[in-house]
């Protein structure tokens with residue numbers, strides 16, 4: 120048995136921390152979430168969480184929270200609104216809708232990494248069982264037009280390496296960036312033939328910068344030519360990279376290290392083989408960003424229906440799993456992969 124398998128989770132599915140220090144502490148302050156293991160009853164607040172959805176901006180994640188609330192038919196007490204649980208951290212925003220947490224992660228590996236440490240500890244303190252994590256993001260497409268949904272198969276860094284490198288006590292630690300392949304296939308199977316956009320799977324490149332790091336010619340600095348850029352983008356495209364963003368490597372590496380199933384679903388904002396700037400109008404960008412949300416929502420509804428927490432045709436909204444037949448097909452399809 121590898122050390123990965125040994126430490127994945129407890130037999131009841133609760134998250135096992137790879138850090139013996141935490142249980143010896145009197146309290147654990149989840150500083151960037153404005154929560155604490157003693158100041159809050161984390162089990163009663165979060166013990167029923169099943170899905171943790173993250174994305175860059177507070178607005179997107181607030182909208183996703185309201186959207187999923189409608190989709191799963193979750194009701195708030197009359198006259199109340201969803202509350203940003205981490206509001207007083209002034210860092211991240213977090214909303215809870217029944218079994219779904221919707222959290223903003225900011226931009227880049229450091230920001231999502233800090234959040235993941237605290238959310239993974241939150242799962243542990245709250246005794247959450249077998250949580251599933253999703254990143255719902257935006258990206259630049261490589262050979263894909265704007266508005267295409269990309270489900271990441273493998274995450275690689277700017278040097279095409281499939282692991283996260285972090286310097287710890289002066290040494291470089293490498294953590295494999297592994298996402299759940301079956302989850303990615305199940306998500307892919309939930310794209311609908313009448314979706315007015317493509318949903319594809321492929322390799323995602325995760326960089327430490329939006330401009331020079333992604334080979335853009337339009338940053339404040341640029342020491343390469345258009346031809347250097349195109350050679351690089353064509354080379355990575357040939358190696359299977361279909362999109363570039365800034366969090367998948369950390370998201371994959373930290374969830375894998377914690378034994379948590381995860382997937383990354385991003386919408387492309389442009390084809391980087393055709394340009395660098397984000398030119399689509401705001402309304403178009405808003406509609407595109409809804410696309411990964413809708414795929415994740417289908418997955419959540421399918422899961423809840425299978426567990427008997429949601430009726431297939433009953434109290435879920437317009438994007439509800441369309442027919443029992445389609446639902447069965449998706450179910451069989453994913454069972455065939457086991």
Ligand SMILES: O=P(O)(O)O[C@@H]1C[C@H](O)[C@@H](CO)O1
Nearest residue numbers: 174175226227256257364365
């Ligand atoms: O989830 P978001 O839309 O923040 O993902 C990408 C990667 C960076 O965070 C950001 C750059 O514009 O967008």
Ligand SMILES: O=c1cc[nH]c(=O)[nH]1
Nearest residue numbers: 257258259363364365
């Ligand atoms: O090109 C893009 C678009 C969104 N996010 C990125 O990281 N890159």
